[in-house]
Amino acid sequence: MSGNTSQPSDPGSSSVIPTNLTLDITLKGQQENPHGDGSGIVYITASADNASYYNFRFENGDSFNSQDGNLTYTFTETGLNQYLVTVLAYSPTNDYDSTSKPILIRVSPPSVDGRDLVWSDEFNYDGILDSSKWHHQVIPIFGENWANGEQQHYTDRLDNSYVSDGTLKIVAKKEQYIFRGITKNYTSARLNSKYAFKYGRVDIRAKLPSEQGTWPAFWTLGANINEIGNYFGSTYGNVGWPLCGEIDIMEQNGWNKNNLIGHIHWGDTNTGDYGNNGNNIQIQNGSSEFNLYSLIWTESSIKILFNNQPFFEVDIVAGMPYNNLHYILLNIAMGGNLGGEIPTNFNSSTMELDYVRIYQ
Template sequence: MHIKLGQISRCILGGISILLGSCSVSNRLTEHPQIYIQKEGRAEKKWKLIWKDDFNESTLDTNRWSRIPAGTADWNRHMSTDDRCFELKDGQLHLLGINNPDTLRDKRPFITGGIWSKGKFAFQYGRIEIRAKLGSAQGAWPAMWMLAELDKYGKYPKNGEIDIMEHLNFDKIIYQTTHSYYTLDLGEKTKPPHSGTAVIDAGAYNVYGISWYPDRIVFQLNGKDTFTYPRLQGVDSSQWPYDQPFFILIDQQLGGSWVGKVDRSQLPVVMEVDWVKVYQ
């Protein structure tokens, strides 16, 4: 969609207006208007805000987000759309992991809350920042990450995964990682290194993010670069599936083979999300 300067002052995303500092730096796909593709030649220019949510409303903005449903993988096995896993107060979204209050209808011992922008907002290249405070508990696994919107290369993991931040238990570090067919199926995790860590105070507010370019993904913490995953030449093409739009996931996960067993006596645990901002 082409918007002339001065024609309007706001862009429409799913029927809701958001800041347009923005639409002049992005291409919108006619068949997928929720997708923002950074225009060529902008990679090294000043970022402009194209999309944000500061969670100041009394309900979740369903033009931007959906609650993540349950699945069969470790990360979404305990996801729930139950209202008790979500709170909006004081300009923040709280995503909770709680002991299941109704095991007659749902036999899972605990349930968790998460949101994603799948089908509502995705972008290709740019910068995302998420300000949040993490809760800690044995078995807690809060995550902020991205998956492909259009499945350009096939089913997972061929389209890749970008993990902006994952935190385990009471760790004093976060993990920042890329996953793909190249790293998982071909096992190429050192050429180039696909994961890094950064030291945090999980109980304080931090800004987690990435700056995503056509040739590299730069992971960041509080505005400082922590780890870079580059696009390589002369290797299997599956090394770089990051040339397509990705959507956002933010979820308070519990349990699984990586994080370990959940101590239910330490629940509830909560991730407090202050805002999400995307620039191109």
């Protein structure tokens, strides 16, 4: 909302009211990105005839005076947010005119480990997932089924993935669902990031599902996999799994929700032989509290962390396919090798994500 209001300090006196008030706001870095460069810095300029000073006001209660109508201000709340900036132009008789202007600005989180944020979703919106960032992978990779004996169909419905109250919800449900003529008794969501990256740090803050039979995962695949129905297709190659390389940042089995798994799978680029390595730790609050699940990936090593504490690290040696672009996957599978038996009284289960961030 924007507009002008004029107010004489004393209608009975000789008042001078500022006129032709303008308000211009420039976001730092907006030439490269319409929402700014992530610093939160804005340059504000107000101008009016008969004005002796200006008062800038912000919705959080901040208020600043300026003699020349110029102000540099920094917004600090992370994510993409809209604010209303108001200026009052005062005349020598202390009469004023005012106007307001909305802005939409993105503020990046602070750098981590000397790395800058290059991609994220803070989930500070409601409803459908941001389609510029996420792809729903719904076509079973083995024709009628997904890998590992999983029992679900993945869908792109709001029933199975949506954003509300600042978090992403991925929901696995017990229900009959038909896709391409195949009926399954469970549904869930499997998301691909539309951003591919090589090296850096991934941070995912989340609450995990608590129900038995669920197999939640935050993981990456080499973008050269060309897996059926994934986002990148053959854009970066067509090597398949496991030659693409896989990094499991977080997995849990379906029967022990205190067990956290970090793992990698790969195919040797020289011999084609399958290899894997990993570790697990015991945690107590995976489903009751938000925790931080992280990957630090460099040219020489892969490190997986829980709440900033490393619990698996491996050196990257010749033949391991970890010098190529990867993308992020988020999903809850039902049953299968790691989900195990699904209880007959299972109804639904939710995994909640506060943010997904990539730093380089």
